[in-house]
Amino acid sequence: MKKQENYKDIYKALKDDTDFPLPETLAPDAIVKTVASVRVQPKKRHTARYASLAAALVLVTLAGVVGIRLTNAPQNGGAVSVPKTAQNVQTVAETEDEYLRTASYAEIESFFLDRQKTYRTKSYADDMAMFGGGVWIFNEKSATPESGAAPGSNGSGNGSVDVGSDITDSKLSASGTAHGETNTQVDGIDEADILKNDGNYLYLVRTQQSTVEIVDIRDPKNMQTAAQIDCTAESERRTVRELYVYGDTMVLLCDVYAGTENAEKGLYDVCYAYASENMKTVAEIYDVSDRTAPRLRFDYAVDGGQLSSRMDGSTLLLITSYNVPIYKNEEDMKNACVPCTYEAGEKTRFPAENIRIVSGTDSTAYLTVSRLDTQADKAEAQTKAVLGGGNEVYCDGENLLVAQADYTAMQKENGREVSSAEIGTRLYTFDIKGGVAYKGSAQVKGTTLNQFSMDSFGGYYRIATTAGDGSLVTVLNKNLETVGELRGIAKGESIYAARFMGDTAYLVTFRQTDPLFIIDLSDPAAPKVTGELKIPGFSNYLHPYSENLLIGIGQDGTASGANNKLKISLFDVSDKKHPQEISQALYSGGSVSVSAAQNTHKAFLSVRESGEFAVPVQEIIYGNAANVSYASMLTVQEGKLCITGTYKPRDGEHEIERVTYAGDTVYTLSWNTLTAFDKATGEILSEIVYNSTGNVVIK
Numbered sequence: 001m002k003k004q005e006n007y008k009d010i011y012k013a014l015k016d017d018t019d020f021p022l023p024e025t026l027a028p029d030a031i032v033k034t035v036a037s038v039r040v041q042p043k044k045r046h047t048a049r050y051a052s053l054a055a056a057l058v059l060v061t062l063a064g065v066v067g068i069r070l071t072n073a074p075q076n077g078g079a080v081s082v083p084k085t086a087q088n089v090q091t092v093a094e095t096e097d098e099y100l101r102t103a104s105y106a107e108i109e110s111f112f113l114d115r116q117k118t119y120r121t122k123s124y125a126d127d128m129a130m131f132g133g134g135v136w137i138f139n140e141k142s143a144t145p146e147s148g149a150a151p152g153s154n155g156s157g158n159g160s161v162d163v164g165s166d167i168t169d170s171k172l173s174a175s176g177t178a179h180g181e182t183n184t185q186v187d188g189i190d191e192a193d194i195l196k197n198d199g200n201y202l203y204l205v206r207t208q209q210s211t212v213e214i215v216d217i218r219d220p221k222n223m224q225t226a227a228q229i230d231c232t233a234e235s236e237r238r239t240v241r242e243l244y245v246y247g248d249t250m251v252l253l254c255d256v257y258a259g260t261e262n263a264e265k266g267l268y269d270v271c272y273a274y275a276s277e278n279m280k281t282v283a284e285i286y287d288v289s290d291r292t293a294p295r296l297r298f299d300y301a302v303d304g305g306q307l308s309s310r311m312d313g314s315t316l317l318l319i320t321s322y323n324v325p326i327y328k329n330e331e332d333m334k335n336a337c338v339p340c341t342y343e344a345g346e347k348t349r350f351p352a353e354n355i356r357i358v359s360g361t362d363s364t365a366y367l368t369v370s371r372l373d374t375q376a377d378k379a380e381a382q383t384k385a386v387l388g389g390g391n392e393v394y395c396d397g398e399n400l401l402v403a404q405a406d407y408t409a410m411q412k413e414n415g416r417e418v419s420s421a422e423i424g425t426r427l428y429t430f431d432i433k434g435g436v437a438y439k440g441s442a443q444v445k446g447t448t449l450n451q452f453s454m455d456s457f458g459g460y461y462r463i464a465t466t467a468g469d470g471s472l473v474t475v476l477n478k479n480l481e482t483v484g485e486l487r488g489i490a491k492g493e494s495i496y497a498a499r500f501m502g503d504t505a506y507l508v509t510f511r512q513t514d515p516l517f518i519i520d521l522s523d524p525a526a527p528k529v530t531g532e533l534k535i536p537g538f539s540n541y542l543h544p545y546s547e548n549l550l551i552g553i554g555q556d557g558t559a560s561g562a563n564n565k566l567k568i569s570l571f572d573v574s575d576k577k578h579p580q581e582i583s584q585a586l587y588s589g590g591s592v593s594v595s596a597a598q599n600t601h602k603a604f605l606s607v608r609e610s611g612e613f614a615v616p617v618q619e620i621i622y623g624n625a626a627n628v629s630y631a632s633m634l635t636v637q638e639g640k641l642c643i644t645g646t647y648k649p650r651d652g653e654h655e656i657e658r659v660t661y662a663g664d665t666v667y668t669l670s671w672n673t674l675t676a677f678d679k680a681t682g683e684i685l686s687e688i689v690y691n692s693t694g695n696v697v698i699k
Contacts, residue, residue: 079489079517079529080472102355105338111357112337115364116326134594180660183543183604185451186396190311192242192253193602195658195669201226201291202660203245204669206690210239212252213690214291220676221685226291238282244311249290249374251308251316252260255300256280278345280342281306300379301342302370307402308393308451314375317404317432321389322366322480329566339366343379356386356438365389367402367428371436384436385429392451399456400430403448403463423447423464427454429480442480445487446472450600452542455500460524464498464507471495474507475524486527490515497552500541506550506574511539513559516552518576533579537562539569540598543613545636548574553597553604554613556586566593566617568634570641583641585634590619590627605659611635612644616656616668628652631659633679640669647682649675649687 034532077697078516095234102108137457179199184191194205194588204213211230229252231240236255244251257279286294304322311317322339325332336390339347350368372381391404406424424443429436446465448454454463461476470491475484482654490509505519505527517537518531545551556567566587574578585591596603597615612635619628629652633645647666649656654670665685666677676685 022699050300058182070452073155077432079486085309088363099390102352102357105349105352108333108336108352108355108357110188110549112324112326112333112364113330117328117363117657118328130531136276142336146646158515177663178609180607181660182603183601183606185394185601188312189395189397190244190246191602192251193658194242195660196243196245197660198245198474202667202674203243203250204673204674205240205243206238207241209690210254210670212240212250213242214288214294216291217662217665217667217672217676218389221664221689223674223676223686225228225688227294229286229294230607231691241306242309244309244316244374245288246311246374248287248370249314250286250288251295251311251374252282252284252286253306253318254284255306263309269466279303279305281318282614283316283318283372283602285379297644298344298376298378299484300372300381301369302368302369302381302383303339303341303480304366307367310395311374312391312395312397314373316370316372316374317395317400318372319393320368320370321398322385324364324366326364335530337386339368341370341381341383343381350383350385354384358386358388358441361387362644363404367404369400369430369432369436371432382436384430384438385601386438388426388428388441390428392448392453394454394456395432396456398431398433399461400432400436401432401454401456401461402428402465403454405430405447406443427461427462427463427476427480439478440480441481442476444482449495450496452498452500457502457521457523458501462505462521464495464500464505468493471507471509473519473521473527474505475521475527476649484523484525484527486519486529487584488629489517489529496554497540497542499544499550501544506542506573508539508542508554509560512558514554516571516579518573518579520576530576531573532581533571533581535569535581539565541601543585543601543603545570545613548572551613553595555585555594555598566595566598568615568641570636570639572639582639583636585632585641585643587617587619587632591622592620594604594620594653603658605661607661613657614645614661614666617660618655624655627655629654629656631656631666633666647675647677649673650684 038326077158131330175197179197181197182191184195194207196203200216200218202215204215206213210231212231213225214227216224216226231238231252231254238254240252240254243255260344268578273548280301280303282300285297287297288294289496302318304320305643307316307321309316309320324337328336337353338352340347340349366385367387367388368383368385370381370383372379390404392403394401404426406426416502423698424445425447426441426443429439429443431439444463444465446467448463448465453465459478461478462473463474465471468486471493471663472485472487472489476484489507490551493515495507496510499506503520503522505521507519509515509517510541513534515536516535517529520529520530521527535557536559539554540551541553543551543553550573552569552571554567554569555562556565557563568585569581570583572582595615595617603616608611609614612633614631614633617630617632628648630646632643632647633647634641635644636642643668647659647668649668649670651670654672656668656670659666661679664679666679668677672690674688674690676687677683678685
């Protein structure tokens with residue numbers, strides 16, 4: 001089927017579903033013309049994912065508003081380390097005279113009224129209309145955010161910044177049972193997930209039902225649901241996304257969509273929520289000292305959608321993005337131009353002195369940071385807000401970095417206009433030692449892949465980005481001054497995986513083959529490529545197994561490109577000049593084989609005590625045959641990857657999302673099934689099957 005016919009089908013479905021006129025930018029001919037003029041640069045591959053009509057609408061809408069990552073045609077030349085004086089990086093250190101340190105709400109309101117006038121006189125209004133302002137769901141009568149209570153085995157490692165420590169450090173529960181933990185980027189800084197494990201209980205998020213299950217696993221042959229928390233609310237559309245467990249405290253992170261007059265419009269309501277002030281992020285803090293009777297101690301809500309979060313001990317850091325409804329009438333917009341928090345039923349605007357408006361910004365989205373102690377008896381959050389929004393988040397307990405694709409900062413380089421294919425990234429930095437202090441921002445060239453594209457080490461920030469003339473690594477000091485840059489890496493290719501480890505960076509780029517680059521950052525002013533390995537396929541995720549061994553999870557391939565087969569690679573990086581792929585595990589079953597670990601590092605499991613690791617595997621079979629899902633356990637023996645266990649649930653149709661363990665038991669979680677396996681034999685010990693009517697226990 002031709003692309004234009006696909007677009008016509010989508011266009012017709014959208015048009016038939018609403019009485020509102022669709023913008024011309026969604027017409028099939030317009031889309032075909034746009035796509036034909038550029039080459040789309042993929043950020044991540046989600047093989048064999050099924051998209052609903054609603055998802056198609058959201059993707060098209062986001063593409064129109066946020067922009068598409070593009071690359072220029074490949075250019076000749078290799079990577080070049082550029083002296084500071086010659087770099088094409090615009091650094092903006094946010095000193096006192098370089099940003100507006102707001103002193104009153106009146107200043108903030110005046111700023112947004114000026115932005116509103118600009119938006120109404122620009123063609124930008126067409127994009128705003130696509131995203132909810134004036135064409136599909138414009139609501140001139142929209143109220144300000146309502147006050148009130150906050151929403152109550154056959155054979156064939158991202159852990160720590162300290163290489164290999166995630167393999168050797170044993171984690172024990174209170175009862176002394178070794179157990180799996182969420183795979184995180186920085187050792188000691190926890191990340192929210194849909195599955196948490198304390199060795200005695202598993203804590204599961206069922207997003208579609210918006211419930212949380214606490215499962216007693218002390219007898220793996222007879223798993224029992226200890227408690228269930230229903231996070232839904234009649235007055236709001238609330239969805240629990242992820243959770244944390246710290247001792248006897250459980251933190252639930254929920255998305256909340258307040259009711260709107262357009263709720264009955266289905267597809268468009270999703271877009272409206274993302275574009276309006278009617279979205280909140282809620283942290284619910286529970287006492288789970290009695291796992292059978294969780295007790296809500298307090299909750300905290302903040303306007304906007306969740307970007308990410310971290311926990312350092314008992315301290316929760318919540319990072320959100322709040323879009324000011326610039327398309328509203330002046331009075332409503334003034335009332336909604338400052339984000340609010342909701343604590344103990346009280347709605348409070350962010351203090352004006354805690355808000356920063358960076359000079360020259362064209363954004364109307366706030367990046368907000370909230371810090372609160374989850375062991376307290378009530379929510380007492382420290383807050384900061386910076387106008388600019390965000391995409392990816394890095395946190396090491398002292399530094400918080402937030403990267404935001406910057407589509408408006410068009411620069412000039414060597415007398416020529418930089419195209420939209422060379423969109424930059426604005427990096428916002430915060431000091432989070434004992435509080436939240438905004439430090440400033442810097443703009444670098446290119447766009448990030450994910451949170452592993454940046455880090456902080458030895459007093460410097462490092463960030464890897466993909467640009468039109470090749471990928472690059474930029475090094476900045478803590479004053480946000482650029483001290484070194486390596487540019488022109490793999491021209492014409494995109495970064496598919498990145499990992500910073502000490503004074504070394506590892507990058508994987510891809511177009512037809514998979515170059516693994518080793519970059520020496522020991523001299524921050526002169527980063528340089530020391531080694532390169534080209535093999536077929538690509539890696540999406542890199543994990544340190546030991547000081548000299550690196551695991552890559554991705555797709556196998558040939559000289560002409562990827563072949564849709566999952567491959568786990570073992571790289572020897574002991575010789576920084578000559579990295580080698582010394583072993584590989586290839587999963588060739590099905591028409592397509594993939595792993596959730598390719599797209600989320602949290603699906604990767606380290607079994608610290610044995611040096612093993614596990615990943616979910618899904619074999620997608622075209623035709624009438626059912627798909628196959630299982631967890632694969634591997635280890636390294638004498639420099640070779642060896643599969644030590646295969647754990648396949650009875651229902652292999654649904655993709656396994658997480659793998660964990662406690663003692664000698666392995667657990668897999670798919671959207672509808674939790675299964676316990678004997679680690680040594682792969683025998684199923686018990687299952688809990690979840691459905692719309694309740695839990696069904698199968699022994």
